[in-house]
Amino acid sequence: MPTYTAPVEDMMFLFEKLRNNKEYNELEKYKEVTPDLVKDILQEAAKINQNLILPLAKVGDENPAILENGVVRTPPGYKEAYKKYIEDGWTSLSCDPKYGGQGMPKTVSAFFDEMLSSASLSFKLYSELSIGAYNCINHHASDEIKNKYLPKIVEGKWSGTMCLTEPVCGTDLGLLKTKAKKQSDGTFKLTGQKIFITSGDHDLTENIIHLVLARVDDSPAGTKGISLFLVPKFIVKEDGNVGPRNGISTGSIETKMGIKGSATCVLNFDEATGYMIGDKEKGLSAMFTMMNLERIVVGIQGLGISEIARSLLNMKSIIEGERALCFWLSQQTEVSLYHPDEKARREASDYVSLMTPVVKSLFTDLAMEITSDAMQIYGGYGYTKDQGIEQLYRDNRITPIYEGTNSVQAADLVFRKLSNKNGDVINKFLDQVKNECNSNNEKIRPFISDFNNYLDVLKKFSDWMIEKSKTDKDDVSAAANDYLKTLGFVSIAYAWIKVLEVSFKDYNENKNFYDDKIDTARFYFDKVLPRAEQHYKSAISGSSNIMNFKFN
Numbered sequence: 001m002p003t004y005t006a007p008v009e010d011m012m013f014l015f016e017k018l019r020n021n022k023e024y025n026e027l028e029k030y031k032e033v034t035p036d037l038v039k040d041i042l043q044e045a046a047k048i049n050q051n052l053i054l055p056l057a058k059v060g061d062e063n064p065a066i067l068e069n070g071v072v073r074t075p076p077g078y079k080e081a082y083k084k085y086i087e088d089g090w091t092s093l094s095c096d097p098k099y100g101g102q103g104m105p106k107t108v109s110a111f112f113d114e115m116l117s118s119a120s121l122s123f124k125l126y127s128e129l130s131i132g133a134y135n136c137i138n139h140h141a142s143d144e145i146k147n148k149y150l151p152k153i154v155e156g157k158w159s160g161t162m163c164l165t166e167p168v169c170g171t172d173l174g175l176l177k178t179k180a181k182k183q184s185d186g187t188f189k190l191t192g193q194k195i196f197i198t199s200g201d202h203d204l205t206e207n208i209i210h211l212v213l214a215r216v217d218d219s220p221a222g223t224k225g226i227s228l229f230l231v232p233k234f235i236v237k238e239d240g241n242v243g244p245r246n247g248i249s250t251g252s253i254e255t256k257m258g259i260k261g262s263a264t265c266v267l268n269f270d271e272a273t274g275y276m277i278g279d280k281e282k283g284l285s286a287m288f289t290m291m292n293l294e295r296i297v298v299g300i301q302g303l304g305i306s307e308i309a310r311s312l313l314n315m316k317s318i319i320e321g322e323r324a325l326c327f328w329l330s331q332q333t334e335v336s337l338y339h340p341d342e343k344a345r346r347e348a349s350d351y352v353s354l355m356t357p358v359v360k361s362l363f364t365d366l367a368m369e370i371t372s373d374a375m376q377i378y379g380g381y382g383y384t385k386d387q388g389i390e391q392l393y394r395d396n397r398i399t400p401i402y403e404g405t406n407s408v409q410a411a412d413l414v415f416r417k418l419s420n421k422n423g424d425v426i427n428k429f430l431d432q433v434k435n436e437c438n439s440n441n442e443k444i445r446p447f448i449s450d451f452n453n454y455l456d457v458l459k460k461f462s463d464w465m466i467e468k469s470k471t472d473k474d475d476v477s478a479a480a481n482d483y484l485k486t487l488g489f490v491s492i493a494y495a496w497i498k499v500l501e502v503s504f505k506d507y508n509e510n511k512n513f514y515d516d517k518i519d520t521a522r523f524y525f526d527k528v529l530p531r532a533e534q535h536y537k538s539a540i541s542g543s544s545n546i547m548n549f550k551f552n
């Protein structure tokens with residue numbers, strides 16, 4: 001089993017020293033979240049992840065979740081650990097105090113997400129979708145539904161799922177067939193089959209709250225006819241207690257390459273009672289509230305798995321840069337949700353939207369590279385089960401696939417986010433980055449000059465993509481993955497520049513720590529960042545090499 005020491009020092013460095021974000025610092029609700037408080041939380045988080053959760057990774061891999069007489073049983077030890085996990089309040093970390101949450105910012109919960117992903121991704125998935133469901137219900141449901149369901153989800157007594165995929169559709173949700181029929185009391189009866197549902201059934205919680213996409217019988221075909229429903233495993237009575245079983249059964253659970261402790265279920269809905277969330281036929285956009293935040297969390301899964309596998313400078317320079325970029329993105333997410341000024345919220349929201357596919361795809365792709373390299377370092381023993389490294393590789397392999405495959409993320413980036421507002425968002429991002437990275441410190445200058453060259457590459461690449469999107473969509477499609485990677489590598493370099501500014505400014509406070517940061521950044525700039533340009537060169541070769549290929 002790999003050993004794991006949570007990177008609390010690096011996380012605290014980010015929290016204390018990289019808070020120089022004007023809009024984030026204006027958020028009233030986080031004024032009392034002091035570094036001392038965050039340090040206490042992270043130290044406790046480190047203990048539970050290192051001592052209680054980490055050993056479950058191997059247990060779950062060797063004793064996968066099973067379906068027995070219609071009941072899904074989690075691996076040995078999961079129940080006891082989950083009980084302690086919710087008693088200590090970890091499910092409620094970033095939730096609203098109104099529903100029993102601790103009200104911590106995403107900057108803090110993202111650190112916890114990373115630690116939990118390092119310790120055991122399978123165990124994490126049982127509560128991860130609960131937070132996604134919490135966010136979706138909180139944004140789109142009526143007060144009655146919120147008051148009835150959120151406190152138990154926040155407490156961890158009930159968990160959540162996200163039910164999109166069906167036998168005929170994963171990416172193309174316009175094809176979905178699950179039907180919802182309106183009843184005289186305003187509720188709906190749902191009938192259909194959902195597949196690949198993470199934590200779709202298990203024995204950890206008293207109830208499971210499914211968020212299900214379905215089509216009301218008079219709604220049109222395609223994505224425009226999809227609505228969102230809350231469908232509990234057990235009907236919740238008026239007094240808030242769990243009542244009779246709803247019409248949902250588990251058909252089977254998947255046998256998988258990795259994350260074997262996580263139950264991935266086929267769920268059959270047979271006239272199951274459901275409650276519509278949000279407006280009729282606006283289900284897909286409501287579900288995207290859940291999915292967008294989830295995509296960032298999946299990126300963090302890649303980061304967490306990379307962290308526990310790491311041992312080379314290449315990995316270290318990517319991981320620490322990713323963590324710093326993630327911290328910046330968490331700040332932007334908070335500003336997009338809670339800043340009093342509408343313009344500040346909108347600008348931050350544009351950045352979150354631009355960067356979500358990048359973090360989801362690049363971090364998870366790099367985690368494949370990092371876990372593969374980690375296996376290689378161990379030679380033959382890396383391939384055997386002894387070191388637990390091959391499990392990290394297998395567990396991570398799902399992250400580029402679920403929550404929208406990485407190629408679909410790249411298409412989302414170039415066709416929606418990049419061309420949106422005629423390229424204003426990327427241009428604003430580039431201008432802001434250039435303005436921020438202009439320190440006069442002599443020592444940082446070589447880094448900035450190098451960085452500016454790559455910013456120019458990104459600018460040329462962005463202009464090329466925006467222009468091509470008007471004339472040749474095939475070129476844009478063929479370049480999408482490369483563009484995502486160039487934007488990602490340059491964004492990580494931006495995060496490194498922020499780290500370097502602090503490292504040179506506060507150098508005398510902690511020389512060893514900052515020497516390490518400066519050397520790691522140098523490695524990133526010399527050995528990793530050049531990949532940004534290679535992707536650009538590959539992309540501008542266009543699509544004729546694919547489209548004109550002659551198959552004999």
Ligand SMILES: Cc1cc2nc3c(=O)[nH]c(=O)nc-3n(C[C@H](O)[C@H](O)[C@H](O)COP(=O)(O)OP(=O)(O)OC[C@H]3O[C@@H](n4cnc5c(N)ncnc54)[C@H](O)[C@@H]3O)c2cc1C
Binds near residue numbers: 404
């Ligand atoms: C372990 C696991 C857990 C999961 N958990 C959940 C869950 O909790 N809830 C849920 O609803 N689903 C879940 N899924 C389903 C997952 O989200 C889908 O498998 C994924 O979205 C891909 O859909 P698909 O399998 O139908 O593949 P397809 O959509 O058929 O994709 C196959 C390939 O084609 C590519 N492709 C598809 N469309 C395009 C396009 N337009 N342009 C370019 N390339 C394209 C994809 O990138 C991919 O490489 C889970 C899956 C697994 C394996």
